[in-house]
Amino acid sequence: MNKILYLTSELFPLIKTGGLADVAGSLPPALTRLGQEMRVLLPAYPEVMRKVKQPSLLASTRYYNQEVKLLETRLPENGLSLWLVHCPAAFDRPGGPYINGNGEPWHDNALRFAIFCLVAVDIALSRLNLNWQPDIVHGNDWQSGLAPALLQLHSRRPATLFTIHNLAYQGLFDHQTFLDLDLPAGLWHLDGLEFYGQLSFIKGGLAFADRVNTVSPTYAREILQVKFGCGLEGLLQHRRHRLSGILNGIDSRVWDPKHDKYLKAPYGTENLEQKSINKTLLQQQLGLPVDSDIPLIGMISRLVEQKGLEIILQGMADLLALPVQLVIVGTGDTHYELQLSHWANRHPDQIKVIIGYNEPLSHRLEAAGDLFLMPSSFEPCGLNQIYSLRYGTLPLVSNVGGLADTVVDADAENIKIGTANGFVLPNQTADDLLATLRRALGLWQTDTWRQLQLTAMGNDYSWRSSAKHYLDLYHLALGDRRGAMG
Template identity: 85%
Template sequence: MNNVLYLTSELFPLIKTGGLADVAGSLPPALTKLGQEMRILLPAYPEVMRWIKQPTLLASGSYYNQEVRLFETHLPESGVITWLVHCPAAFDRPGGPYIDGNGEPWHDNALRFAIFCLVAVDIALNRLNLNWQPDIVHGNDWQSGLVPALLQLHQSRPATLFTIHNLAYQGLFDYQTFLDLNLPARLWHPDGLEFYGQLSFIKGGLAFADRINTVSPTYAREILQPEFGYGLEGLLRHRRDRLSGILNGIDSKVWNPQNDKYLQAPYGIQNLQQKSINKTRLQQQLGLPVDAGVPLIGMISRLVEQKGLEIILQGMADLLAMPAQLIIVGTGDIHYELQLTEWASRHPEQLKVIIGYNEPLSHRLEAASDLFLMPSSFEPCGLNQIYSLRYGTLPVVRNVGGLADTVVDANTRTIKNGTANGFVIPTQTSADLLATLQRALELYLQTDTWQQLQITAMGSDYSWNASAEHYRALYHQAMADRDNTARQSGRFL
């Protein structure tokens, strides 16, 4: 059994902006079942504190002249012990975890997450007298990137694993910020936190963690190339012997069409015909023409370029000429929100756009849709295509990252051998997006074949069972690597 300190900047159901929250809310419980002693560390945002009743005060202190308290609570349903970094000056504010109400990054994000990282380091080194010390510190994305860098300065330390959920977000700040945070001068180096004259939080994890992983095997290979590496591909190639990919799982209790609490008509493989009831109910709810026979295309996404918004908008006129309905749910760049809303206002019987995020609606849309649109230019793992497969909603995706690892294109060969479960767009162009959708809509008319695709999609195991085992093995590898590094440097742990 290992003691694991799991660092995350969001955690479902307490606070969510994207897939990291879903992973953080489901992987630690899965690892607990495998005998790992988990502690989740999370900033105490206002949304989080509204969930919490009577948290226990564990410790308090001052970081960057700000009062910080560490509270203990439990993750709802799973009961995993969760520690909250309560610093009102850093985290008690309106807006999101990373951006303000105007969609701009908080001006003090470096300070906010440096506080979070320093608390994590103090826990890892047993400075807070919690009567618990981790064997492994598992960080996620740039918000926890300073932790491996700071820990490697200490002779006796836990092993570290750093998980990349999206390399495009790196936590970049100017040199003055490095000075203001009073970080060790030896870390300002091209082999350390310096990145072309800027402070890079994510480099702390990439350069210093004992092990690095991404959230799909394909993405682990892709980030070694300039197209996906965002300037860090050289460092990653240098450390490729420590890099691997583990495909995300999903919480198969939360995402289960047979007993989904948000569905008016639960269903499974045995009563797949019930799925169409969810379609007509949602059409009625959202004011679309009610027709069980019309193909419904769903999309739940951040509305940013990465998610394929450019090629969708370029082809929107042709897409809306197809015999289908389209429902898009999400929030993101304002110019995408405005363009989509304008298209919806002009085509109210074919397109519904809902700006914002709504968990019950997300479940209902997954169940109601026949196709799920996910034409990402890159996708480290993606969870919505996995939710869609689970719900018999066939994904339409690009052949990148975790999408390539989970979706098998429906063609003559794969349909015949029973592996097809979706549709793959060959290139990131509007023309190929439209051609792939047209191919899917034609196949939709072949009822028996379509149902077989749905059954194939729903028949795979998307739980954390296999992936959690891989993480447990990776923890052991990280500890062995730490010990080897210590022996080579003459340190004794």
């Protein structure tokens, strides 16, 4: 059994902006079931504090002249031990975890997540008299990137693992911020936290963690290339022997069409015809024409360029010339929200755009849809295509990252051998998006379509397999650490 301190800046169901929250809410419980002793460290945002029950005080300390308390509670869903970094000056404010009400990053994000990392370091080095010290510190994304950098300065430290969920978000700040945070001067160099004259939080994890992984095998290979490396491909090439990819799982109890609490008509492979009832109900709910013979395309996404919004909008006129309905749920860049809403206003019988995140609607759309649209320019793992597979809603995706690792194109050969479960764009262009959609519609309401659905729903997408891969990675990190200590 290993003692693992898991660092995350968001955690479903307490606080969520993206896939990290889903992973943080599912992987630690899966590791607990495999015998690991987990402690999850999370900032005490107001939204989190409203949802947790009676946290108790573990320790008090100070950083940057701010009082910081470490609180403990447990998640009622699974009993997971949750430690909260309670620092009102850093985290007690309205808005999101990273951005304010105007959609701009908090001006003091560097200070906020430096405090978060300093708490992690003090726990890791047994400085807070907790009578608990981790064997492994597992950080996620730039918000926890300083922890491996600071820990590597100490000879008697735990092993470290750093997981990249999206390399495009790097935690970049100016050099003055590095000085203001009073970080060790020895960390400011090309092979350290310095990135073209800026402070890079994510480099702390990439350069100094014993092991680094991404959330799909294909993305782990892609980020070694200039196209996907976001300027860090040189460092990642240098550390490629410590880099690997583990495909995310999903919480198969939450995302299960047979037992989904948000569905009025649950279904499985044995009663797949029930799926169409969910489509009828959603068409009624959203004011779309109720017609089981019109393919319903769903999209649940952050509305940002990465997710393929450019090629969707370029092809929208031609897409809406097809006999389809399109439902898009998400929030993101204002210009995408406005353009999509414009199309929805012009074609109210074909397209509905719901701005904002809505968990019940997300489940109902996954169940109601015939196709799921996810033509990302890059996708570290992606979860919605996996949810879609489990719900028999065939994904239409780009051939990148985790999409390439989970969706098998319905070409003639893959259909023949029974592995096809969706549709893959040859290239990420509007023309290929439309051509692939037309190809999918050519199979709509055929026996082949049902076979694709059954194949999609038949795979195991649970965390159990992925969690075992993380156990293997923990053992490698511990081995690296022991080797370094001689």
